[in-house]
Amino acid sequence: MAQKKGLASAPVRGRRVLVRVDFNVPQEPNGQVADDRRIVEALPTLNHLRAAGARTILMSHLGRPEGHHDPRFSLRPVVHRLSAILGQPVPLADDIIGVHALEQTARLQNGQFLMLENLRFHPGEEANDPAFAAQLAHLGELFVEDAFGTVHRAHASTVGVPQRVPAFAGLLVERELRELSKLIEDPPQPYVVLLGGAKVADKLPFLASFCGRARTIAIGGALAFPFLRAQGHDLGASLAEPGLEKAADEFLHRAEAAGTELLFPVDLVVERPGVVGAETHPVSAIPRDASACDIGPETRARFAARIDGSKTVFWNGPLGRAEDSRFRAGTREVLSRLGSVAGYHVAAGGDSARIAHDLGVTESFQFISTGGGAALEFVQGLSLPGLAVLPDA
Ligand code: ADP
Numbered sequence: 280m281a282q283k284k285g286l287a288s289a290p291v292r293g294r295r296v297l298v299r300v301d302f303n304v305p306q307e308p309n310g311q312v313a314d315d316r317r318i319v320e321a322l323p324t325l326n327h328l329r330a331a332g333a334r335t336i337l338m339s340h341l342g343r344p345e346g347h348h349d350p351r352f353s354l355r356p357v358v359h360r361l362s363a364i365l366g367q368p369v370p371l372a373d374d375i376i377g378v379h380a381l382e383q384t385a386r387l388q389n390g391q392f393l394m395l396e397n398l399r400f401h402p403g404e405e406a407n408d409p410a411f412a413a414q415l416a417h418l419g420e421l422f423v424e425d426a427f428g429t430v431h432r433a434h435a436s437t438v439g440v441p442q443r444v445p446a447f448a449g450l451l452v453e454r455e456l457r458e459l460s461k462l463i464e465d466p467p468q469p470y471v472v473l474l475g476g477a478k479v480a481d482k483l484p485f486l487a488s489f490c491g492r493a494r495t496i497a498i499g500g501a502l503a504f505p506f507l508r509a510q511g512h513d514l515g516a517s518l519a520e521p522g523l524e525k526a527a528d529e530f531l532h533r534a535e536a537a538g539t540e541l542l543f544p545v546d547l548v549v550e551r552p553g554v555v556g557a558e559t560h561p562v563s564a565i566p567r568d569a570s571a572c573d574i575g576p577e578t579r580a581r582f583a584a585r586i587d588g589s590k591t592v593f594w595n596g597p598l599g600r601a602e603d604s605r606f607r608a609g610t611r612e613v614l615s616r617l618g619s620v621a622g623y624h625v626a627a628g629g630d631s632a633r634i635a636h637d638l639g640v641t642e643s644f645q646f647i648s649t650g651g652g653a654a655l656e657f658v659q660g661l662s663l664p665g666l667a668v669l670p671d672a
């Protein structure tokens with residue numbers, strides 16, 4: 280892909296610079312930031328802007344509050360952590376595009392920061408509503424895209440704003456494009472793609488272009504369930520998202536036509552109401568009241584065998600509910616094989632990055648992307664709206 284006009288060429292001194300960041304971080308049940316990687320990864324851009332004398336207005340979403348003000352999704356814990364990391368206070372503008380936000384942005388001094396409250400509290404963000412985008416754009420004079428994790432979304436802050444003010448790619452976005460591009464053109468074979476996670480409806484329709492690129496695609500996590508159900512397995516009370524049959528079918532056909540090997544779970548670790556601990560069952564015999572939460576030992580061995588023979592690995596999505604120690608072994612056993620295999624290994628996704636860190640396997644990856652869905656689409660060579668809108672260098 281062509282290089283984007285970068286932050287280094289942006290005349291930021293004394294200017295109000297709108298920066299889209301992806302501070303959609305994993306949170307503890309009490310709201311505290313559970314993993315600050317996405318904040319830390321934005322620091323090169325934020326430090327550059329501070330040193331260059333910009334007046335920085337940060338914009339992000341957190342979770343999916345669906346257009347309503349919901350205090351559970353407030354960015355307050357995030358600005359708290361950000362202020363500590365930057366060593367300077369970052370105030371939060373509660374009203375996003377209101378008079379108060381306008382006043383606060385007007386008062387900013389060179390080198391200062393302001394963060395707008397969760398953009399998704401406003402229905403105009405996800406709808407890319409022109410009036411909302413214009414009001415956001417009005418708060419700044421320049422735009423910097425550093426939210427790599429959100430460039431697959433055509434929202435007001437990722438597309439509407441850069442259509443209205445001069446736009447530049449931030450340092451994190453530039454780094455992501457540089458690293459992930461290595462997976463687009465002729466990655467060394469065998470290239471193994473390992474997928475899991477729970478954003479099934481989001482991800483399943485965007486997997487087909489892996490077929491033909493990857494030698495093997497191994498799918499665990501809740502993402503495997505629509506495929507297992509399509510094979511006729513009854514998965515009891517496991518997570519179910521209706522309406523994905525067609526997308527699953529299309530993917531299976533593409534893989535067959537391209538000669539791409541697909542691996543799905545053959546056994547699953549389940550939890551059952553009233554049963555302490557976990558049980559393992561073959562996919563053909565999942566009890567009616569059971570929820571599948573991890574891949575079983577036979578599946579782990581099959582996935583790991585493909586990792587052993589690989590030269591390139593792309594991983595997105597935990598293979599089970601790995602936050603829970605009862606359901607971590609699948610992800611742990613498969614990822615731990617990477618340590619003894621040489622090759623280019625990329626992990627992608629907010630939750631995946633956190634799990635890699637918790638399992639102590641980050642050293643096995645040459646690159647850990649801050650994007651989940653965004654990285655998944657980018658490495659398949661798909662066009663992402665938040666990148667397409669940025670001017671080329
Ligand atoms: P990423 O953020 O890395 O892109 P996702 O957001 O798609 O990944 O998915 C991460 C979530 O998937 C984790 O919270 C994990 O608990 C959940 N998950 C994985 N496997 C299952 C499963 N079998 N059932 C329910 N949730 C699962």
Ligand code: 3PG
Binds near residue numbers: 303428429629650652
């Ligand atoms: C992510 O975590 O993948 C990004 O922040 C995008 O979030 P979304 O899937 O809710 O748009």
Ligand code: MG
Binds near residue numbers: 628629630631651
């Ligand atoms: Mg996630």
